[in-house]
Structures are given as C-alpha cells and as structure tokens.
Amino acid sequence: MMNYSSRPPEEPAVHAQDLTVVRGSRPVLRGLGFTVPRGRITGLLGPSGCGKSTLMRAVVGTQAKVTGTLDVLGRPAGHPSLRTRIGYVTQAPSVYGDLTVRQNLDYFAAILDPGKAGADRRHDVERVLADVDLTGHADSLAGTLSGGQRSRVSLAVALLGTPELLVLDEPTVGLDPVLRRDLWQLFHSLAEDRGATLLVSSHVMDEAERCHRLLLMRAGEVLAEGAPEALRTRTGADTVETAFLRLVDEAAAAARTEESTR
Amino acid sequence: MTAAGALSLPRTTATAARVLRQLRHDPRTIALMLLVPCVMLFLLRYVFDASARTFDTIGASLLGIFPLITMFLVTSIATLRERTSGTLERLLAMPLGKGDLIAGYALAFGAVAVVQSALATGLAVWFLDLDVIGSPWLLLLVALLDALLGTALGLFVSAFAASEFQAVQFMPAVIFPQLLLCGLFTPRDAMHPVLEAISDALPMSYAVDAMNEVLRHADLTTAFVRDITVVAGCALLVLIVGAATLKRRTA
Numbered sequence: 035m036m037n038y039s040s041r042p043p044e045e046p047a048v049h050a051q052d053l054t055v056v057r058g059s060r061p062v063l064r065g066l067g068f069t070v071p072r073g074r075i076t077g078l079l080g081p082s083g084c085g086k087s088t089l090m091r092a093v094v095g096t097q098a099k100v101t102g103t104l105d106v107l108g109r110p111a112g113h114p115s116l117r118t119r120i121g122y123v124t125q126a127p128s129v130y131g132d133l134t135v136r137q138n139l140d141y142f143a144a145i146l147d148p149g150k151a152g153a154d155r156r157h158d159v160e161r162v163l164a165d166v167d168l169t170g171h172a173d174s175l176a177g178t179l180s181g182g183q184r185s186r187v188s189l190a191v192a193l194l195g196t197p198e199l200l201v202l203d204e205p206t207v208g209l210d211p212v213l214r215r216d217l218w219q220l221f222h223s224l225a226e227d228r229g230a231t232l233l234v235s236s237h238v239m240d241e242a243e244r245c246h247r248l249l250l251m252r253a254g255e256v257l258a259e260g261a262p263e264a265l266r267t268r269t270g271a272d273t274v275e276t277a278f279l280r281l282v283d284e285a286a287a288a289a290r291t292e293e294s295t296r
Numbered sequence: 297m298t299a300a301g302a303l304s305l306p307r308t309t310a311t312a313a314r315v316l317r318q319l320r321h322d323p324r325t326i327a328l329m330l331l332v333p334c335v336m337l338f339l340l341r342y343v344f345d346a347s348a349r350t351f352d353t354i355g356a357s358l359l360g361i362f363p364l365i366t367m368f369l370v371t372s373i374a375t376l377r378e379r380t381s382g383t384l385e386r387l388l389a390m391p392l393g394k395g396d397l398i399a400g401y402a403l404a405f406g407a408v409a410v411v412q413s414a415l416a417t418g419l420a421v422w423f424l425d426l427d428v429i430g431s432p433w434l435l436l437l438v439a440l441l442d443a444l445l446g447t448a449l450g451l452f453v454s455a456f457a458a459s460e461f462q463a464v465q466f467m468p469a470v471i472f473p474q475l476l477l478c479g480l481f482t483p484r485d486a487m488h489p490v491l492e493a494i495s496d497a498l499p500m501s502y503a504v505d506a507m508n509e510v511l512r513h514a515d516l517t518t519a520f521v522r523d524i525t526v527v528a529g530c531a532l533l534v535l536i537v538g539a540a541t542l543k544r545r546t547a
Binding site: 057058094095096097098099100112114117118120122124126127128129130131132133137141142144145146148149175191 | 304306307310311313314317318321322381382383385386387388389390391392543544545546547
C-alpha cells in the first residue's frame with residue numbers, strides 16, 4: 035500500500051504502463067504508457083477509431099480484457115472504491131429520455147450517495163444544473179431536449195458528488211461555439227478552483243490549445259505527450275494540428291525504414 | 297467486493313421509483329398494461345357464452361398468464377433500452393450493485409403487476425361470474441409470482457437481444473411453447489407423453505396448475521403449495537442467472 039500523506043501532489047491521477055486492450059482478437063490499445071497529472075486538464079486527441087474511447091473505458095473500469103498496469107487515483111482501475119470518485123461521460127448521452135432532467139439527476143444522486151440528506155442532495159443537483167446552464171430546463175423531459183442539451187445533462191450527472199477525476203468522452207461534439215467556450219471555462223474552473231483532474235477526449239484539434247497537457251494518439255498508440263506549446267516547439271509547427279500531422283508522418287517514415295532494414 | 301453482492305435498500309427503492317417514474321411519463325403503456333387483460337377476459341367470457349365451465353378454467357389460467365407475458369415484454373424492452381442507451385454502463389460504473397438494479401426492476405414491475413392482476417381478478421370474479429371456490433387473494437398471489445417470473449425471463453433474454461426487434465421475437469420463442477404446453481388448450485395429462493414431460497419442465501405449467509387449484513379447492517392444497525414454490529423458485533433462479541448477464545466490464 036502506498037503512503038498517500040507523504041506524496042499526494044506528485045502521484046499522478048492516472049498512471050499506465052504496457053496498457054493493452056484486446057477487442058475480439060484485435061488489439062485496440064498496444065502497450066501504452068502515459069500519466070495524467072492531478073488537478074490539470076489532459077486532452078486525449080486523435081482521429082476517430084484510434085482507441086480514445088477504449089482508453090477512457092479502461093480508466094473508468096468498464097472495459098474488458100485490459101492487461102498491463104493501470105492505476106487510477108492510487109488504485110488499480112475498476113476498483114470498487116473508485117466508483118464514487120470518478121465522473122464519466124460516454125460519447126452518446128447516457129440519460130433516461132423519459133425522465134425530466136431533474137428526475138435523472140435525482141436518481142443518479144441517490145445511487146451515488148444514498149446516505150446523503152435529501153436537502154444536501156437537492157443542493158448538489160441545483161449546483162450541477164447551474165454548472166451546465168440547464169436550470170431553466172430542469173423540468174423538461176431529457177428526450178425532448180436538443181442533442182447538445184442532452185449531452186450537457188449527461189455531463190451534469192458526471193459532476194454530481196464532486197468527483198476527483200472526470201473522464202469526458204468528446205463532451206463538446208455538436209455544440210455551438212458559445213456553448214463550447216462556456217464548457218471549456220467550466221472545465222478550467224473545475225480544475226483550477228475545485229482541484230479536479232480532467233481527461234477530455236476530442237478529435238477537434240483546436241480544442242487541444244485549451245488543455246494543460248496533451249496525449250496524441252494514433253492507431254492504438256500514444257504518439258506524443260506533453261504541453262501544447264512543447265509539442266509545437268518540438269515539431270516546429272504553429273498549431274497542434276500541424277504538430278500532430280508531422281508526428282504522424284515521422285512515425286510512418288520510421289515504420290518504413292524499420293521495414294526496409296529488416 | 298463483498299458489498300457488491302449485498303442489496304442496498306435505498307439504492308433498490310430509488311431504482312424502483314425511477315422505473316415507475318419512467319412509466320408515469322408514458323400513460324399509454326400504463327393504459328395498455330392495465331386494460332388489455334381486462335378486455336381479453338371480457339371478450340373470452342362472451343366467446344364461451346354457452347359454456348360457463350370452460351370460461352372458468354381458461355379464465356383462471358389466463359389470470360396467471362397475462363402478468364407473465366406483459367412483464368416479460370416490458371422488462372425485456374426496458375432492460376434492452378438500458379443496455380443500448382449507455383445508462384447501464386453508467387450505473388455499473390457507479391456504486392450500484394447488480395442485485396440493486398434487478399431487485400429495483402422486480403419491485404417496480406411487481407407493483408404494476410399487483411394493480412393489473414387486482415383489476416383483472418376483480419373483473420373476472422365479481423362481474424364476469426368466474427366461479428372460484430378458493431380465495432381470490434390466492435389468485436392474486438399466483439399472479440404476482442407469475443409477474444416476477446415474467447420479469448426474470450425478460451431480464452434474462454434481454455442479454456441476448458441486440459435490438460428491440462430481436463427482443464420482441466423472443467416473446468414467441470420463449471412464451472408460445474409454454475403457452476401451448478401449459479394445459480390451457482388441453483389438460484396436460486392428455487398430451488403425448490413426450491410433450492407432457494416437456495411441460496413438466498416449464499414454469500408456466502405450474503402457474504396455470506396453481507390457478508386451477510385455487511379454482512377448484514376451498515383450502516390450500518399441497519399441490520398448490522408445490523406449484524407456487526416451483527414458480528417462485530424458477531423466478532429466483534432466472535433472476536440470479538439474469539444478474540450474471542450484467543457485466544461491469546464489457547468488450
């Protein structure tokens with residue numbers, strides 16, 4: 035057992051080594067190693083199908099056939115004690131369409147902490163409604179909301195109970211620029227004011243600039259990790275997008291040389 | 297991990313309340329669930345207008361079959377939706393035990409089944425002159441156990457259905473053979489011995505037998521106790537197997 039009190043800030047929120055996930059007979063993640071520091075926003079970027087969602091599911095503990103080391107908040111991923119400490123938003127909004135927004139939140143709040151007093155739970159629900167700017171829609175059926183609103187309900191569920199780690203799978207897909215800006219402000223305030231750790235995936239490269247740290251993924255492997263400006267400097271690119279493309283080309287070239295020398 | 301097996305009462309009741317709340321937003325389904333059995337019984341009463349005895353046996357059997365079929369359909373679709381919408385994955389990533397979820401569903405649909413059966417039994421006994429020698433309360437008890445069996449079977453098959461289309465097709469696959477062999481159309485001992493042996497292994501046969509025991513006997517018979525024990529045992533067994541189909545980690 036690790037000694038938390040002596041080294042809480044240094045210990046990363048997520049630490050992976052030789053992380054491999056197999057789906058069917060196909061490896062989706064191939065021996066990844068990376069860390070997600072605490073209290074920061076880590077962006078997980080890469081093209082669709084590169085394994086971002088699988089990686090997030092592994093961190094949350096819902097992915098089967100995971101091998102290698104994966105420690106989350108000092109415990110092996112999927113440990114029962116982590117279930118109240120992680121907030122998870124799947125790509126498709128996972129809420130009940132035939133319940134109102136408030137009924138959805140009330141239910142998930144009751145599952146999360148049934149021991150909490152009713153008043154505290156209501157307060158928690160009001161707080162997350164305000165966080166995602168849906169207070170005015172609290173009594174609408176989730177199924178009648180627009181796609182963007184529904185995905186914010188899903189995000190609100192993940193914010194219940196102030197989790198230490200938030201795993202958000204493409205939370206800004208399909209949102210207009212104003213909402214996207216507001217959500218990124220929320221993410222920053224969660225990290226900076228409440229000390230939460232965020233792991234946010236996206237395939238939109240312009241969102242990369244808003245993260246403290248990036249994990250660039252391609253075809254089940256981590257191409258690079260570091261701060262956005264560090265990645266830009268390293269590759270001599272103006273934007274993260276160009277940096278990403280250069281890294282992809284480098285990796286492809288390296289693979290070709292390896293093949294020809296073999 | 298020991299806590300995962302134990303039931304948490306507040307989480308179970310929260311789940312049951314949530315399922316009922318979902319139903320409340322769907323009044324048409326509630327109306328169909330509650331009224332269709334009554335309309336069928338009413339229809340049947342006048343189909344057998346000339347032979348009240350036939351209505352007695354078939355009517356009593358149907359009081360046991362309706363809750364089983366309704367709850368089977370509702371549960372298989374509801375849990376399939378839970379699996380496909382991602383809410384199941386979310387719940388299992390939260391501190392919810394599988395038992396809490398299943399017991400919550402059983403509690404909610406059991407409550408609906410009580411209302412449905414009370415309406416159907418009341419209509420049959422008081423308005424359609426269904427001639428029951430035993431207590432109508434026992435009819436209600438059997439109906440409730442049948443509903444739980446339906447919930448259990450629905451939950452179980454939802455694990456094998458990839459879409460609502462497939463889930464609905466499990467109805468003829470799972471329910472119809474039992475319907476044919478349960479003694480509704482012909483007494484079970486008059487069937488071909490092979491079919492009789494198969495019907496001995498199907499839970500719906502015991503549901504119908506139990507109803508007929510109440511129909512014919514004033515007091516609790518040993519056959520009745522055996523029948524309801526088999527139905528309850530099957531429901532419990534299928535619920536446990538159903539729980540095993542809920543996986544926290546999926547591919």
